[in-house]
Amino acid sequence: CRIKKATKIVVFSSILIFADTRETGFVNAITSAGVSFSVTKACSLGSSISCYCDPTKLPDLNITDRWEWAGCDNFQFGYLKSKEFLDDWFRKRRDFKAMLLSHNYEAGRLAVTNSMRIICKCHGMSGTCNLKTCWHKLPHFRKVGDLLKKQFDGAVKVMAGNDGKRFIPEGATIKDPRKQDIVYSEESPNYCLPNKKIGSLGTRGRECNRTSMGVEGCKLLCCERGYDTMVYTIERDNCNCRFYYCCKIKCQICQEKRTVSRCF
Ligand SMILES: *[C@@H]1O[C@H](CO)[C@@H](O)[C@H](O)[C@H]1NC(C)=O
Numbered sequence: 001c002r003i004k005k006a007t008k009i010v011v012f013s014s015i016l017i018f019a020d021t022r023e024t025g026f027v028n029a030i031t032s033a034g035v036s037f038s039v040t041k042a043c044s045l046g047s048s049i050s051c052y053c054d055p056t057k058l059p060d061l062n063i064t065d066r067w068e069w070a071g072c073d074n075f076q077f078g079y080l081k082s083k084e085f086l087d088d089w090f091r092k093r094r095d096f097k098a099m100l101l102s103h104n105y106e107a108g109r110l111a112v113t114n115s116m117r118i119i120c121k122c123h124g125m126s127g128t129c130n131l132k133t134c135w136h137k138l139p140h141f142r143k144v145g146d147l148l149k150k151q152f153d154g155a156v157k158v159m160a161g162n163d164g165k166r167f168i169p170e171g172a173t174i175k176d177p178r179k180q181d182i183v184y185s186e187e188s189p190n191y192c193l194p195n196k197k198i199g200s201l202g203t204r205g206r207e208c209n210r211t212s213m214g215v216e217g218c219k220l221l222c223c224e225r226g227y228d229t230m231v232y233t234i235e236r237d238n239c240n241c242r243f244y245y246c247c248k249i250k251c252q253i254c255q256e257k258r259t260v261s262r263c264f
């Protein structure tokens with residue numbers, strides 16, 4: 001269980017060092033998503049974790065044909081283990097900071113649950129699909145990350161409610177956060193310049209996109225300091241490959257131009 005310990009340390013340090021910004025929320029959500037994902041994966045590979053596929057827990061499918069349930073990936077088990085493991089140490093703490101953390105952990109686990117796919121395979125006479133076999137399939141973790149990145153962009157700023165048991169949305173956000181939303185309570189610091197205290201490396205030297213108006217665009221990313229654009233020529237030696245009978249493959253060397261902008 002070395003991995004478990006390492007994760008715990010990461011979780012601890014993230015709460016000790018960082019304020020409850022949008023970025024912290026994202027890190028916490030993707031941490032718990034990672035635990036949930038890994039346990040589910042380990043479970044379906046049959047690695048030493050005592051888990052099983054529960055055939056009685058059928059998904060909510062609207063399939064009118066006859067079908068069978070073929071079990072794994074058992075994401076409910078991954079979900080529960082992640083919850084047990086991560087939420088364990090602050091079970092007794094119910095302050096605002098712990099509530100934020102607990103909410104973002106849940107958002108991460110839900111990102112895994114909501115990315116699960118149901119795959120069905122048809123049997124029977126060709127194309128008739130008289131009988132289906134269905135199972136849950138884990139997505140690539142990339143997909144979970146993309147989903148969480150979306151939640152990061154739409155994260156909800158909250159403050160503590162009077163009863164101390166719930167959050168209320170703050171500022172421009174009107175809606176209450178949903179379970180799958182990332183929440184935060186403090187504005188992000190300025191990441192433009194290096195600042196060890198907040199773990200910022202600054203944006204000097206970062207590659208940026210000249211035409212984008214988003215955060216990856218040079219205008220925002222370089223914090224108005226400007227940027228430098230260089231054109232590189234790259235040689236690729238496995239290009240326009242052709243097969244000659246028999247049996248040779250000949251390739252050309254191609255030159256490609258790549259334009260790269262970097263922040264001052
Ligand atoms: C199931 O599918 C049928 C036909 O497509 C539809 O009429 C019905 O509303 C669906 N039921 C649910 C619970 O989604």
Ligand SMILES: *[C@@H]1O[C@H](CO)[C@@H](O)[C@H](O)[C@H]1NC(C)=O
Nearest residue numbers: 208209210211212213214217
């Ligand atoms: C740069 O941004 C533009 C506009 O958003 C986008 O179409 C393009 O694919 C981006 N280029 C790269 C290299 O990401």
